[in-house]
Amino acid sequence: MNAAKENLWKAFRGLVVVWIIGMAIGETLIAWGVDNWPILGSIQAHITADATTYLMWQAVAIYVLVGGTIVYSAVRFRASSMSDNEAPVYQKRTWAPFIVTWLALAIAINLANTIYPGMVGLEQIWGIQLDAKNPLVIDVTAQQWKWTFSYPKQGVTDVSELVVPEGRTIDFVLRTKDVMHDFWVPAWGEKKDVIPNEVRHLFITPTVLGTTATNPMIRVQCSLICGNGHPLMRAPVKVVTAANFKTWVANNSF
Ligand SMILES: [Cu+2]
Structure with a gap:
């Protein structure tokens, strides 16, 4: 493994650590918020709250990943941390597998969210409406x-x-x-x-x-x-x- 690649892996491992710490904090806050939900006073409220909780949980994971990458990169790759000869190695790199993975993941997550909680939740809500014999x-x-x-x-x-x-x-x-x-x-x-x-x-x-x-x-x-x-x-x-x-x-x- 050459030095540049090794540095990249090091940076990646650092990012994973930042992500895990950020997730631990973020998801703990979400769990606390869900525990203190003001009131769920109808069957429909439970369905929408489940959807909101699921999407918040997911949003925190993505937000921490994106925000963490920005902050981590700014600190880890700040100008003073590398010599003038070293810097271009990072700047020239176009990491195709990373871009492809990120795009595929974004599409997959959006499709999955359309199915759950989107369509599943609507099916539950409309189901109650259709099943109501004597509303x-x-x-x-x-x-x-x-x-x-x-x-x-x-x-x-x-x-x-x-x-x-x-x-x-x-x-x-x-x-x-x-x-x-x-x-x-x-x-x-x-x-x-x-x-x-x-x-x-x-x-x-x-x-x-x-x-x-x-x-x-x-x-x-x-x-x-x-x-x-x-x-x-x-x-x-x-x-x-x-x-x-x-x-x-x-x-x-x-
Ligand atoms: Cu009004």
Whole structure:
């Protein structure tokens, strides 16, 4: 092995060490973040959180590799570390196998991500929607700057608080009276734009009991800039047991 090649291997080994240390720090932070996830309040939230976690884990590995290579190279190959005769050896080298490997890896990772978590996650989310035999239909009306809810089958009309039973898939039917809005309950993971002259559906299966008063993540929040009142375009939410939902319907229907 000639000196230049040996130097390159040395540098490569150093880079691997930098990568492993960076990964250890980065992935520990990710694990800590995942442990402290605010709330996963629906089946859909678990699916999207799994996808986010997987992609964060992967992003850290790639970020540390790219960032680590830049920092490591700047230090390891700084001008003062080599003689004038030595430097061109590195600068002239076009390492074809490295470029081919990196390109192939980038394509493979992107294709793999399209399949998982992309297509697998969508299949799970759409599966819940298709399997829902008897979803609870709730009409959601957005306008600047408030939300109103109606339960057509239960005879509950135009309430300003969203009350839903735990464990049942809900078909939110989204409409807007004016501009674009976005229906989002942070605890439930998924959200959907509400578009003028369109009727859109968002299927959610809440799994965690709670109210906006006890956990602000359980609230309806517009998440698409819609004017002055946008940040305050919220509505309180109550996730209750099936029995309590029945009682609420009885007290609020006409
Ligand atoms: Cu808004």
